[in-house]
Amino acid sequence: MIREFDRKIITEDGTEYLGYGFGADGDAVLELVFNTSMVGYQEILSDPSYTDQAVVMTYPLIGNYGMAADDYETGTPTIGALIVREYNDEPSNFRSEETLGSVMKRFGIPGVSGVDTRKLNRSIRDLGSRKVLITTPQTTLAEGLAIIRDAALPNDAVSRVSCREITTYTPSENVGALRRVVLIDCGMKRNILRSLLARGCEVTVVPWNTDAAAILAIKPDGVMLSNGPGDPTDVPETIAAVKALIGKLPIFGICLGHQILSLAYGAKTYKLKFGHRGGNHPVMDLATGRIEITSQNHSYAVSEESLADTPLAVTHKNILDNTIEGVSCEKDAAFSVQYHPESSPGPQDSAYLFDRFIRFMEASHAEEN
Secondary structure (H helix, E strand, C coil), X not given: CCCCCCEEEEECCCCEEEEEEEEECCCEEEEEEEECCCCCHHHHHCCHHHECEEEEECCCEECCCCECHHHCCCCCCCECEEECCEECCCCCCCCCCECHHHHHHHCCCEEEECCCHXXXXXXXXXXXXXXXXXXXXXXXXXXHHHHHHHCCXXXXXXXXXXXXXXXXXXXXXXCCCCEEXXXXXXXXXXXXXXXXXXXXXXXXXXXXXXXXXXXXXXXXXXXXXXXXXXXXXXXXXXHHHHHHHCCCCCEEEECHHHHHHHHHCCCXXXXXXXXXXXEEEEEEECCCCCEEEEXXXXXXXXXXXXXXXXXXXXXXXXXXXXXXXXXXXXXXXXXXXXXXXXXXXXXXXXXXXHXXXXXXXXXXXXXXX
């Protein structure tokens, strides 16, 4: 028996795709993006950086190893939707505790399968990221385009995914000497926190709009700027706080945190045509010539031309499109990278960046004493 299509995707350029629903029901207007990772759909689903985005997976089979409690990057996933070629609702991995579809249904995340994802992903490559409507087959193209036209994508994603209260985490007793880090949560992935705790840091996670005075009152040895969703210029409060902290404490930024640090120094950012999303992006460390295989998820990049009037030096570049992947200011012990060193695509190519942050904090602490 042939199963009837029960979901429809309408893109901003007027193309329709029919498919089958899984996860939650309901219509949604979202930003259409793709991810080229072959594994890691649970981490993608639970990465707050995908808030309000419909993610098209280029790898065809999704859901086959289920979902495990230890692998979430946040407790409450906020991804807009997941679009796949083939969805597997009978996972066979021994660690699986729940199906992908059941998790998506619980958190109100719609999914669409059975779509020609090759065609859809090529359209993103050729036409760029754009608005998309996920709806029912009964919605006509004219109706769908009107809905898309009248819908504005929100710009308050960071405030929705950031923590609400200040919370302190301590490492296990056998890790070693403590360094106190304030982690500004703009949509933090849990593995950033795990990476700091594993290196003996006491980590105080604060909301995205915590001001510099409140951060300094915690008396940290350093400040970490997390990843997060959306346009970095949408969080002027965070940029202002970082600007006030520059030169007072070592600072390490990741992804959105990289963009925020650059903006705090006076650089500019711009939106990429279709962004960087996947686990195989080659990045060169300009100091060593070493190539790192990195995990990335971002729509915006730092303008290289705008760095000329700042004290920031370019440290890393993307081999594929020559975009800026890292900056630093040695004088201020501040640095950042556009990619995710807490992920493991290389598998450990970029973990040294956390160790560099620890060294900066130790050096700063030694100077004070």
